[in-house]
Amino acid sequence: MEKIILIRYGEIGLKGLNKHYFIDVLIRNIKDSLKSLKNKKIEKIQGRFIIRLAEEDIHRACEALKKVFGIASISVASVVEKDLENIKEVAEILTEKECRGDETTFKVNARRGDKNFPMTSPELNGYLGGHLLKTFPNLKVDVHEPQFTLFVEIREKAYLYTEIIPGKNGLPVGTGGKAALLISGGIDSPVAGYMIAQRGVELMGVHFHSYPYTSERAKDKVVKLMEKVAAYSGRIKLFVVPFTDIQLAIGEFCEEKYSTLIMRRYMMKIASELAVKNGALALITGESIGQVASQTLESLAVTNAATDLPVFRPVIGMDKHAIIDIANEIDTFETSILPYEDCCTIFVPKHPQTKPKLEYVLKEESKLKDIDEMISEAIDNTEIITIYPK
Amino acid sequence: MSRIYFDNSATTCVDDEAIDIMTMYHKDLYGNPSSLHRMGVEAEKAVEECRNKIAEMLSVKSKEIYFTSGGTEGNNMLIRGAVEKNKRIGNRIITSKIEHPSVLEVFRYYESQGLDVIYLDVDEYGKIDFKKLEESINGDTILVSIMMINNETGAIQDLKRIGELVKKNSKKTLFHSDCVQSFGKSVIDINSCNLDMLTFSAHKLHGPKGLGGVYIRQGLNLPPLILGGGQESGFRSGTENVASIAGFTKVLQNIDMKSNTDRFVSLKKYFISKVASAVDEVIINSPQRDDFADFIISISLKNVKGEILLHALEKKEIYVSTGSACSSKKNRTSHVLEAINIPRDYIEGTLRVSFSKHNTLNEIDKCIEALAEETSKIRKFTRRK
Numbered sequence: 001m002e003k004i005i006l007i008r009y010g011e012i013g014l015k016g017l018n019k020h021y022f023i024d025v026l027i028r029n030i031k032d033s034l035k036s037l038k039n040k041k042i043e044k045i046q047g048r049f050i051i052r053l054a055e056e057d058i059h060r061a062c063e064a065l066k067k068v069f070g071i072a073s074i075s076v077a078s079v080v081e082k083d084l085e086n087i088k089e090v091a092e093i094l095t096e097k098e099c100r101g102d103e104t105t106f107k108v109n110a111r112r113g114d115k116n117f118p119m120t121s122p123e124l125n126g127y128l129g130g131h132l133l134k135t136f137p138n139l140k141v142d143v144h145e146p147q148f149t150l151f152v153e154i155r156e157k158a159y160l161y162t163e164i165i166p167g168k169n170g171l172p173v174g175t176g177g178k179a180a181l182l183i184s185g186g187i188d189s190p191v192a193g194y195m196i197a198q199r200g201v202e203l204m205g206v207h208f209h210s211y212p213y214t215s216e217r218a219k220d221k222v223v224k225l226m227e228k229v230a231a232y233s234g235r236i237k238l239f240v241v242p243f244t245d246i247q248l249a250i251g252e253f254c255e256e257k258y259s260t261l262i263m264r265r266y267m268m269k270i271a272s273e274l275a276v277k278n279g280a281l282a283l284i285t286g287e288s289i290g291q292v293a294s295q296t297l298e299s300l301a302v303t304n305a306a307t308d309l310p311v312f313r314p315v316i317g318m319d320k321h322a323i324i325d326i327a328n329e330i331d332t333f334e335t336s337i338l339p340y341e342d343c344c345t346i347f348v349p350k351h352p353q354t355k356p357k358l359e360y361v362l363k364e365e366s367k368l369k370d371i372d373e374m375i376s377e378a379i380d381n382t383e384i385i386t387i388y389p390k
Numbered sequence: 391m392s393r394i395y396f397d398n399s400a401t402t403c404v405d406d407e408a409i410d411i412m413t414m415y416h417k418d419l420y421g422n423p424s425s426l427h428r429m430g431v432e433a434e435k436a437v438e439e440c441r442n443k444i445a446e447m448l449s450v451k452s453k454e455i456y457f458t459s460g461g462t463e464g465n466n467m468l469i470r471g472a473v474e475k476n477k478r479i480g481n482r483i484i485t486s487k488i489e490h491p492s493v494l495e496v497f498r499y500y501e502s503q504g505l506d507v508i509y510l511d512v513d514e515y516g517k518i519d520f521k522k523l524e525e526s527i528n529g530d531t532i533l534v535s536i537m538m539i540n541n542e543t544g545a546i547q548d549l550k551r552i553g554e555l556v557k558k559n560s561k562k563t564l565f566h567s568d569c570v571q572s573f574g575k576s577v578i579d580i581n582s583c584n585l586d587m588l589t590f591s592a593h594k595l596h597g598p599k600g601l602g603g604v605y606i607r608q609g610l611n612l613p614p615l616i617l618g619g620g621q622e623s624g625f626r627s628g629t630e631n632v633a634s635i636a637g638f639t640k641v642l643q644n645i646d647m648k649s650n651t652d653r654f655v656s657l658k659k660y661f662i663s664k665v666a667s668a669v670d671e672v673i674i675n676s677p678q679r680d681d682f683a684d685f686i687i688s689i690s691l692k693n694v695k696g697e698i699l700l701h702a703l704e705k706k707e708i709y710v711s712t713g714s715a716c717s718s719k720k721n722r723t724s725h726v727l728e729a730i731n732i733p734r735d736y737i738e739g740t741l742r743v744s745f746s747k748h749n750t751l752n753e754i755d756k757c758i759e760a761l762a763e764e765t766s767k768i769r770k771f772t773r774r775k
Contacts, residue, residue, distance in 0.1 A: 212701030251771045347771060 001090055002079045005051040005061060006159060010072030010169045026070040026172035032234055033064040033389065045155065046113070062165060064389075067232045069198050071167030075151070082117060082158040088131055090160045091150060095132050095139070098148040098162055105142035106132070110152040117154045124152060171200030173234050178202040179282040179312065180275035182267060183222055183238075188286025188315055190225045190332040191323050195314035196284050197233035204280055205236050205387070206271040208243035213347075221338055227390035228332045239274050240383040243267075246374050247347060254364040257353040260294045262365055265306035270375060272307040274382065282310040288323065289316055293352035302356050394708045394753045398594075399541055399571060399686055399744035405596045405644060408637035412598065415633035423630050424619065433632045440639040444590075447642065448580055450605055456622045457630060460602040461570040462492035463615075464589035465535075467626065468604055469496045471612030472533045472564045472587070473505070479562060480532040482506040486518045487729040488545075489537050493568055494725070497535075506530065516545030516730050517681070520555065527559040534563055538578065538588075539571040542726040542742060544676045544686030546576070553584030564610070570594060570602075574645055575685060586610060592634065596746070597641045601634040650747050654684035657745050661687055661754050668762040673736055675727070685745040690732050693772040694739035694765055702764035708757050711742040 007030070012022035027042060027049065034040055037060065040053035053061060058076055065074050078094065080086040091108075098104060110124035119127060128150070133139055153159040181193040183205050193203050207222045219240060230236045250262050271283055287295050294303070304311055315323050327333035365371070395403070404412075415436065421429025423437055438452070445452040458464045473483060485497050487509045501507040508526045510518045518536060527534070534556050539546050549567055556565045566587040569578055573590035580588065587610070591602035606612060606625075618627030662674055671692035676682050691699070696712035703710055723737050732740065743757070 212703075212705045213698050215697070215701050248771075 001093075002052070003055050003058060004077055004079055004159075005053075005058060005065065006075045006077045006161065007049040007051065007065065008047070008072045008074075008167075009049075009070055010167070011171060012070055012175075022070070022172055022175050025174045026068075029068055029070070029172050029174065029234055030065065033068050033231075034061055037061055064231075065167070066165060067168060067389075068172075069168050069170035069200065069232065070172035072169055073167050074165045075161040075163060077153075077159040077161040079157050079159055082114070082154050084119075084127075087152065087158050087160065088128070090158075091128050091132060091152070092135055094150060094160055094162050095136060099136055099138060101138075103138050103140055104136075104148070105140050105146045106148050106150060107141060107143045107146045108132070108150045108152065111154065113153060113155040124154070128152065168198065168232065170198035173197050173200055173232075174202050176200030176202075177282075178204060178278075178280040179284050180204045180206050180239075180271050180278075180280040181284040182271050182286075183207050183225065184286070185218055185222050185225065185336065186286065187320075187327050187333060187336040188288060188291075188323055189284075190229050190286075190330070190336065191326045192284050192286040192312070192314050193229050194232055194326065194330050194332075196312055197229070201282075203229065203233045203236050203284070204275070204278055205238040206267075206274055207238060207240050208267055208270075209240050210244045210247050211242070213244060213247070217338075221335060223385060223387065224335050224390075225332050226387040228330060228335065230387050231389040232330065234389065236387040237278070238385045238387050239278075240385060241270055241274075241378050242381050242383075243378060246371070246378060249368055249371070249374065251347050253367045256349040257351055258356060258361055258364050259347055259349050260352055261299055261302055261356055261361060263347070264294055264303045265361070265365070266371075266375065268303060268306040268311075270378060272309050273375075273379060275309060282312055283307060284312045284314070286315055286323075287313045288318055288320070291320070293354045296354045298355045298357075299353075302358050302361050305358055392707065394749075394757060396708065396710045396743045396745065396749065396753070396757060398746040398749075399742065400711055401593045401599065402596045402746050403748070404593075404598055404637070405641050407644065408597065408640045411640050412633040412637035415636045419632075419636075421632075423632060424621065433630070436632055436636040436639070437630050440635045440642070443639055443642045444603065447574070448578060448588075448605060450580055451608060453623065454605050454608050456604050456606065456625050457635060458602045458604060458626060459600055459631070460593070461490070461568070461589055461591035464570075464591070464602050464604040465490070465492040465568055466496055467615040468566050468587045468589060468606070468612070469493065469533065469535060470615055472566065473500055474613050475611070476532040476562070476564070477505070480530040482508065482526075482528060482531040483533040483535070484508040484510065484523070484526050484531060485535045486510045486512060486537070486547075488512050488516055488540055488542075488726040489535070490541060490568055490570070493535055493537070510536075512545075512729050514730055515677075515679075515681070516540055516543050516726070518547060518552070520551065523552065524555050524559065527556060527563060529560060531560050531563045533566065535566040535568070537568040537571075539569075539576065539683045539686070540726060541571050541686070542724060543688045543730065544571075544683035545730075546572075546681045546683060548681070549583040549585070550579070553582075557584045571683065571686070574642065575647070575650065576683070577647075580605065592638045592641070595641065595645070597638040598634040601631050601638060651684060653747060653749075654745055657749055657751065657754060658684045658687055660751050661743065661758070664754060664758045665689060665761070668758045669765050671736075673732065675730065675732065675740070687743045688727075689741055689743070690727070690736035691739035691741070691765055692733075692736050694768050695772075696738060696740050698768055699739070699741060699761070699764055702767070703757070703760055706756075706760050708760055710757075711744070712740060 037057045043050045078090045080090050108125045108129045110121045112121045148162050151161050179201050181203050183189040205226050226236050226238050250259050421433040423434035441452045441455045444455050497507050556563050564586045569588045570591045574595040586607045588605045593599040614625045616627050621627050673690045675688035727737050
């Protein structure tokens with residue numbers, strides 16, 4: 001008996017003529033996610049993939065596959081030749097593992113893909129169910145809410161399993177182009193990146209670093225967050241932009257109540273430039289309406305006017321607790337709440353403008369005489385870190 | 391740019407000679423002191439040599455010294471040991487509000503377990519209130535734990551007077567002191583202070599991390615925290631950290647307390663005179679007095695965030711601390727600085743500079759110059775509010 005991982009894909013199975021493109025990208029992403037595991041083989045069969053690898057690696061592989069977008073579900077299946085004796089034997093082994101306590105309810109769910117197999121699906125259900133009931137006296141059939149289901153698929157071989165692990169669904173990353181995620185180190189931006197990556201979009205990260213006003217640890221924190229997001233999105237290039245000089249200039253020359261807003265506009269501008277240079281077609285932010293002064297509708301409009309690229313804000317209408325739920329799910333929350341200063345907290349105005357008008361903001365920005373040079377200098381000195389999944 | 395390291399109360403560089411010895415013990419003399427063969431015996435000798443040296447420095451018996459993994463373990467095992475041993479004869483334990491977390495948290499734990507815990511206030515110089523201490527010691531008091539030198543401000547407690555008060559008021563009360571900052575830098579007179587227990591650590595004075603120890607007066611027979619193979623006379627099981635212990639012996643042999651103290655005194659004097667003229671609106675929390683350590687200077691600057699200043703100095707390869715290393719990670723104001731009542735608009739701007747035998751006056755010049763420059767940069771933005 002051999003153990004394999006059975007992978008079912010969801011939405012991409014519905015694609016038309018370019019289905020193969022989606023499938024190839026998904027296979028590539030699956031291979032990437034299993035990079036650290038040796039001697040694995042991946043095989044395409046009808047509507048599924050099969051992964052063969054060492055039995056001791058199966059658990060780790062499943063954990064990684066649970067994070068790959070485009071996968072609908074995963075099962076660890078036992079494979080045998082499709083004759084009844086073999087099938088019965090494996091069915092017994094799997095059932096024995098599931099039996100606990102005085103009474104366990106179950107059902108058999110057989111599917112005959114290979115029509116040459118001598119029994120139909122209902123016949124096989126009845127035959128195997130009967131055999132198991134005889135073998136295990138504590139077993140009882142419950143076809144509506146069984147404690148476990150024994151799945152049997154008859155294809156070129158027989159596949160037996162008892163568990164279907166849900167995948168992340170979505171689309172394979174890389175099939176939907178690339179977008180630049182503005183990442184601060186807070187709770188919202190990693191969640192926003194994750195949500196867009198779920199639709200097949202490849203991510204690049206842009207982080208603004210105001211050393212020494214923020215510390216090395218604040219940068220490390222962003223790297224750690226991106227590593228967690230990369231477990232879902234695949235490899236990410238993180239662009240760390242030195243932002244101190246621009247921030248100091250804003251603090252020195254612009255009216256205080258607009259300072260956060262102006263800062264965010266320059267972040268958008270720099271991120272857009274980096275995005276275009278690196279083939280990204282949109283920006284992603286973790287903004288959510290009304291969360292802070294710079295996220296009122298008026299402020300968002302002013303910030304938005306700083307870029308020509310589409311800006312995706314997937315958490316825009318979400319409550320904080322709903323965002324935190326996702327952050328917990330993708331394991332970024334604990335890292336996000338580490339207390340290192342991030343670039344937004346240092347120069348926070350006491351009374352920020354919550355209903356800004358673009359014309360006033362532009363007037364304030366015009367006081368920054370050398371801003372174009374400062375922006376290109378920041379871009380020239382940007383550090384690029386390649387982030388691998390962790 | 392050469393590095394200026396002014397964070398020696400957090401940790402220190404390890405002496406070169408000690409590193410050589412440690413390497414030797416890792417590579418060649420790696421026997422386990424519990425082994426019966428010659429390699430084991432040699433390792434055991436190295437451990438005993440260090441124990442003897444420490445005992446000699448503290449004028450106590452070798453068998454009253456036990457090795458631990460560091461100051462935190464030492465404080466935990468002594469306080470827990472003392473309470474577990476004596477909780478049947480009394481319910482009250484006393485400490486101060488400015489102790490290291492490895493003392494305070496143990497007291498808080500026992501508070502949650504229903505013990506009567508007194509946290510003594512301190513005055514603006516960080517000294518505990520003797521009158522309050524005297525009032526607090528009653529027939530139920532089983533333990534008083536007061537640190538010798540405070541790690542954030544350098545304030546030195548009068549252990550002699552505290553010891554007298556403790557013993558005068560209650561014979562059964564044990565007196566413990568966390569001497570992690572003072573061991574090897576100041577004279578600790580266990581007898582005249584009436585100390586029953588004290589804690590020390592190796593890495594604060596050019597020894598390796600992961601090594602510390604405790605003194606326990608003979609006959610106390612505290613219950614151990616860690617059980618196992620019965621090492622350290624059964625009080626602290628676990629294979630001895632032989633290489634570190636052997637290296638630490640060398641560190642202790644090399645200490646020249648007189649020359650170190652002279653250096654610290656002149657460094658502190660110079661720093662304080664310089665900083666006052668280079669920066670305005672600065673409070674010195676560690677005045678040059680006999681009851682303050684010479685190797686720690688805490689200053690508080692108005693309208694400055696200590697963390698920003700720290701990173702600005704780090705950019706120039708100057709390493710200092712905000713408050714203490716342990717409280718600075720938690721992003722909240724330090725309990726010690728709050729206890730000595732530093733004004734609100736100064737407390738966030740607190741920096742700690744702490745010296746080692748390697749520091750020079752020239753380094754202070756560079757530090758103060760950078761400090762003045764970066765402070766005025768930061769204040770440009772904070773003053774407008």
